[in-house]
Amino acid sequence: MKLLVAGGCGFIGSHFIEYFLKTYPKAHITNLDCLTYAAHPDMPAHLARLDPNRYCFVPKDISDPMLKSWVKEFKFDAIVNFAAETHVDRSILDPDSFVRTNVMGVQNLLAVAREGGNIRFVHVSTDEVYGSLKPTDAPSVEASALDPNSPYAASKAAADLIALASSRTYKQPVLITRCTNNYGPYQFPEKLLPLLIANALENKSVPVYGDGLQVRDWIYVVDHCRGIDAVLQKGKSGEVYNISACGEAPNITVIKKVLDLLGKPHSLISFVGDRPAHDRRYGLDSTKIRTELGWKPLVSFEEGLKTTVDWYLQNVEWWKKVRGSDYQKYYQANYDQKFVVKNANKSEVNS
Ligand code: DAU
Numbered sequence: 001m002k003l004l005v006a007g008g009c010g011f012i013g014s015h016f017i018e019y020f021l022k023t024y025p026k027a028h029i030t031n032l033d034c035l036t037y038a039a040h041p042d043m044p045a046h047l048a049r050l051d052p053n054r055y056c057f058v059p060k061d062i063s064d065p066m067l068k069s070w071v072k073e074f075k076f077d078a079i080v081n082f083a084a085e086t087h088v089d090r091s092i093l094d095p096d097s098f099v100r101t102n103v104m105g106v107q108n109l110l111a112v113a114r115e116g117g118n119i120r121f122v123h124v125s126t127d128e129v130y131g132s133l134k135p136t137d138a139p140s141v142e143a144s145a146l147d148p149n150s151p152y153a154a155s156k157a158a159a160d161l162i163a164l165a166s167s168r169t170y171k172q173p174v175l176i177t178r179c180t181n182n183y184g185p186y187q188f189p190e191k192l193l194p195l196l197i198a199n200a201l202e203n204k205s206v207p208v209y210g211d212g213l214q215v216r217d218w219i220y221v222v223d224h225c226r227g228i229d230a231v232l233q234k235g236k237s238g239e240v241y242n243i244s245a246c247g248e249a250p251n252i253t254v255i256k257k258v259l260d261l262l263g264k265p266h267s268l269i270s271f272v273g274d275r276p277a278h279d280r281r282y283g284l285d286s287t288k289i290r291t292e293l294g295w296k297p298l299v300s301f302e303e304g305l306k307t308t309v310d311w312y313l314q315n316v317e318w319w320k321k322v323r324g325s326d327y328q329k330y331y332q333a334n335y336d337q338k339f340v341v342k343n344a345n346k347s348e349v350n351s
Contacts, residue, residue, distance in 0.1 A: 001026075002074070002077050003020065003030070003077065003080065004032060004074070004078070005020075005029055005032070005079075005080050006032045006033070007033055008029070008031035008057075009031065009033040009035060009047070010038050010083075010084075011186055013033070013082035015184065015222055015225050017029055017047055017050070020229065021054060021055060027054060029054065030074065031055065031056070031058065032058050032067075033058075033059065033083065034061035035059060037322075037328065038087075062083045062106070062108060063104055064108070065108070068111065068112050071112050071115075071119075072115065075116075075117065076119050077120065079121045079122070081109055082124050083105060084102050085097055085098045085152065086152065087191070088128075088150045088153070090152075090190075091150050091152035092150065092151065092275070093331070093335060095151035098151050099155055102152075102158070103155050106163065107162055110162065110163060110172065110174070113172065114166070114170055118171075119173075120175075122174075122175050122228060122235070123160070123175070123177070124179070125159070125176050125179075126153070126156050127181075127217065127283075127284045128150070128152065128153035128279065129156050129160055129178065131147030132279035132282070133280070137281075138285065139285040140282075140283065140285060141285045142239075149277045149279055150279075153279075160176055164238070173238075174237065175240075176241070177227060177231050178241070178242050179219060179244065180216070180218065180243070180247070181282070182221045183218060183219075183220065184222065185311035185312075186318075187221075189319050189323055190328070192251065192254075193254070193308065196255055196258055197308075197309060197312045200264040200268055205268055206255060206259075206268050206270060208271050208272065209273070210273075210275070212255065213251070214251050214278060214279065214280055215251075215282065216249065216251065217244050217247055218247040218248075218249060218254070218301055218304075219243065220304035223298060224243055226298070227289060231289070243289055243295070244286040245301070247301050248283050261309045262309060
């Protein structure tokens with residue numbers, strides 16, 4: 001298979017490339033990535049080392065209007081799109097870039113796939129498009145209404161709808177995956193788990209938004225990649241597939257678990273002001289992909305967390321390099337100033 005992966009230098013995309021090259025010895029991958037802040041500077045070299053004969057990197061943006069003629073030449077069998085702005089907090093500060101990449105970029109890539117020979121197109125989306133669940137709600141199914149609350153989630157929901165409309169209007173072979181919160185090695189330290197691990201290792205406080213009782217549904221990144229692969233190989237065109245390991249847990253429970261694994265005190269936990277429009281709970285029902293495509297997660301939360309923590313312990317240089325970047329510092333200072341107000345009174349929840 002000749003695959004075009006868009007956004008392959010990001011966290012999930014890079015794991016997918018590694019998984020795919022290792023699983024299919026005859027596969028060839030072209031990785032299209034414009035290297036935003038979320039791509040570690042060492043990632044292109046890391047991926048190139050996996051198998052230089054079956055992998056190539058093209059530094060381009062999915063919004064590039066010239067992509068059409070370029071893709072036509074290469075005759076790809078399929079496109080998998082990971083390219084996106086993904087951090088909710090950043091979407092609150094800078095929604096424009098989310099609309100540009102997540103909506104306009106996807107629209108362009110869909111047109112590229114059509115003009116490149118109606119190439120099979122897997123679009124990687126998120127559970128955030130369903131919005132927030134109440135504690136007693138059943139987990140979201142593929143037919144649940146879209147009800148996004150952040151600019152990030154709204155941009156992903158818009159792209160999902162454009163992709164589905166393209167499938168209906170142009171008979172384009174488009175498939176959508178919606179997954180829960182990923183964790184694992186190489187995740188950019190702005191997301192909860194890597195931020196928490198990096199802060200704790202530096203004996204810095206760990207910011208917990210609001211009361212810390214928001215629920216997220218966790219999945220090990222390679223299990224997510226296996227799910228995308230199942231959809232790519234066996235999924236039905238025009239369909240949406242939820243991917244989840246049914247790993248719902250409140251943030252504060254996960255945070256304490258990680259601190260325990262690191263041997264760090266819970267006193268590092270610092271309750272801060274809440275994220276605006278913070279979704280209280282996500283939970284996905286993944287019966288469809290399990291029954292129709294035979295996928296299931298293989299890595300337990302305990303096992304995945306241990307692998308992840310060990311990786312961050314052994315790769316201190318990797319996360320220090322991106323944490324020290326000017327862009328990251330600028331963003332953090334702005335975010336702290338605008339949204340995060342220290343709130344010492346919440347500390348009793350910490351006990
Ligand atoms: O659900 C899938 C989504 O998960 C993906 O589509 C998004 O790209 C990804 O960013 C993630 O969104 P979340 O907002 O759930 O992830 P984040 O790591 O930012 O936050 C996880 C939870 O932890 C959330 O309830 C906010 C909270 N949090 C986060 C940070 C960064 C804190 O309490 N403190 C923090 O410093």
